[in-house]
Amino acid sequence: KRLSRQEDVPRILYYVQRSKEHHWCCAEVTFYCSDQLLCNQWVQALQRRLDLQGVRPKNLLVFINPFGGKQLGKHIYDKKVAPLFQLASITTEVIVTEHANHARDHLAEVDLRIYDGIVCVGGDGMFSEVIHGLICQTQKIAGIDQNDPNSKLVACSLRIGIIPAGSTDCICYATVGVNDPVTSALHIIVGDSQPMDVSSVHHNNTFLKYSVSLLGYGFYGDVLKDSENNRWMGPSRYDFSGFKTFLSHQCYEGTVLYLPATETLGNPRDESRCTAGCYVCQYSGKLLDLSNNKQELKHVEEDWKVVKGKFLAINAANMSCACSKSPMGLSPAAHLADGTIDLILVRKCSRFNFLRHLIRHTNKDDQFDLAFVEVYRVKQFIFTPKYSEEDNIDIRDIGKNLFGQFCSDHPACGCSQVNSNWNCDGEIIEHAAVEVRYVLFCCLELSG
Numbered sequence: 001k002r003l004s005r006q007e008d009v010p011r012i013l014y015y016v017q018r019s020k021e022h023h024w025c026c027a028e029v030t031f032y033c034s035d036q037l038l039c040n041q042w043v044q045a046l047q048r049r050l051d052l053q054g055v056r057p058k059n060l061l062v063f064i065n066p067f068g069g070k071q072l073g074k075h076i077y078d079k080k081v082a083p084l085f086q087l088a089s090i091t092t093e094v095i096v097t098e099h100a101n102h103a104r105d106h107l108a109e110v111d112l113r114i115y116d117g118i119v120c121v122g123g124d125g126m127f128s129e130v131i132h133g134l135i136c137q138t139q140k141i142a143g144i145d146q147n148d149p150n151s152k153l154v155a156c157s158l159r160i161g162i163i164p165a166g167s168t169d170c171i172c173y174a175t176v177g178v179n180d181p182v183t184s185a186l187h188i189i190v191g192d193s194q195p196m197d198v199s200s201v202h203h204n205n206t207f208l209k210y211s212v213s214l215l216g217y218g219f220y221g222d223v224l225k226d227s228e229n230n231r232w233m234g235p236s237r238y239d240f241s242g243f244k245t246f247l248s249h250q251c252y253e254g255t256v257l258y259l260p261a262t263e264t265l266g267n268p269r270d271e272s273r274c275t276a277g278c279y280v281c282q283y284s285g286k287l288l289d290l291s292n293n294k295q296e297l298k299h300v301e302e303d304w305k306v307v308k309g310k311f312l313a314i315n316a317a318n319m320s321c322a323c324s325k326s327p328m329g330l331s332p333a334a335h336l337a338d339g340t341i342d343l344i345l346v347r348k349c350s351r352f353n354f355l356r357h358l359i360r361h362t363n364k365d366d367q368f369d370l371a372f373v374e375v376y377r378v379k380q381f382i383f384t385p386k387y388s389e390e391d392n393i394d395i396r397d398i399g400k401n402l403f404g405q406f407c408s409d410h411p412a413c414g415c416s417q418v419n420s421n422w423n424c425d426g427e428i429i430e431h432a433a434v435e436v437r438y439v440l441f442c443c444l445e446l447s448g
């Protein structure tokens with residue numbers, strides 16, 4: 001290090017610096033050189049090295065949800081992310097969404113071949129929208145029928161990055177380890193990637209949605225439904241609705257059929273966590289492919305299991321679902337890309353016991369080590385509610401006779417709903433009866 005002379009040419013080199021707790025920041029070092037020619041040679045040599053790194057994106061399509069989380073998406077992008085993209089010579093086409101499903105509809109029509117990736121600035125709902133647009137367009141081009149639960153989906157070639165600007169930002173937290181726009185932008189710039197499992201949700205042979213993080217029936221379905229009525233509260237609506245739903249203590253009766261993932265490595269009670277370059281993800285994907293091919297050849301009958309009962313919650317986690325409120329997540333040992341789903345069944349229990357289970361989401365205690373909680377690693381499952389969804393009015397009456405519990409929708413009438421709805425990555429699915437299966441390793445996520 002030496003002080004510069006006036007005639008020296010300054011050149012600033014920007015680089016990624018790792019700091020604590022998964023945070024990354026952009027640091028810089030200034031070089032001074034009195035020989036202009038030598039200086040240019042250095043710059044060109046560095047540029048050539050960067051160009052050789054094919055994983056770094058050059059042209060990105062960016063969607064900003066201006067209304068996600070604390071409504072700071074546009075501000076976060078303009079102040080923290082765009083300047084970094086500019087420094088990294090990444091060109092962008094930025095679309096600030098004007099309504100829900102704007103990004104999804106845009107993706108269905110646009111020619112995606114000109115982009116190296118898609119970035120969504122928002123929360124999990126926004127990510128889900130983008131992933132739907134991308135997967136649906138890919139299947140349309142390939143002529144795949146998404147309504148057929150047995151269709152083999154075609155993997156998407158584009159990667160998706162998330163700049164966290166939502167309320168929970170669970171997908172970003174689970175993949176990057178922290179919700180920080182600068183860290184995510186830097187992961188995107190250096191071209192980091194992380195494959196992710198995607199499940200498809202069907203009802204009566206009709207495709208409903210894809211899920212990448214959590215599918216929750218009962219408690220998490222009810223929390224989401226209630227929280228949608230309180231959007232004006234911002235992110236704290238989840239705490240409010242969570243408390244309300246906890247008090248209502250609704251149980252839902254039905255049958256779960258599941259197909260255990262016996263061929264993969266690891267199980268939901270493992271101590272190990274899924275991290276970058278995860279061994280379990282690398283090998284489980286291959287083992288599953290082998291086993292599926294064998295089954296196709298031999299037409300092997302698979303070994304379905306049945307669980308019947310009254311459930312406070314049925315959760316299907318494609319990843320740990322860690323977020324700042326639950327640093328270990330709903331299923332701490334779930335893997336991002338092993339081709340399986342962790343199915344968690346919380347049977348009817350007292351309010352006190354359910355609270356014990358919920359509290360274990362926020363600390364390091366084993367949330368599965370309770371008599372009323374079961375967890376299975378599965379490839380596929382089907383949930384059938386006890387009461388038919390078709391006669392909704394009757395369902396309320398039946399609920400009144402059977403449970404007569406506190407009803408969150410109609411406090412005055414004292415009736416109770418016998419069917420919940422599914423919370424699919426923060427979006428409501430109105431049906432209770434669903435068939436869910438792992439379908440593909442999705443588009444690599446840029447911010448991995």
Ligand SMILES: Nc1ncnc2c1ncn2[C@@H]1O[C@H](COP(=O)(O)OP(=O)(O)OP(=O)(O)O)[C@@H](O)[C@H]1O
Nearest residue numbers: 068069097098099122123124125126166167168169
């Ligand atoms: N311009 C818009 N106006 C209204 N809704 C929008 C707009 N753009 C996107 N949306 C919808 O807003 C919903 C929520 O967005 P987002 O996920 O970004 O925020 P959030 O719900 O606060 O965060 P999280 O999903 O992490 O809890 C998404 O389902 C998306 O479809």
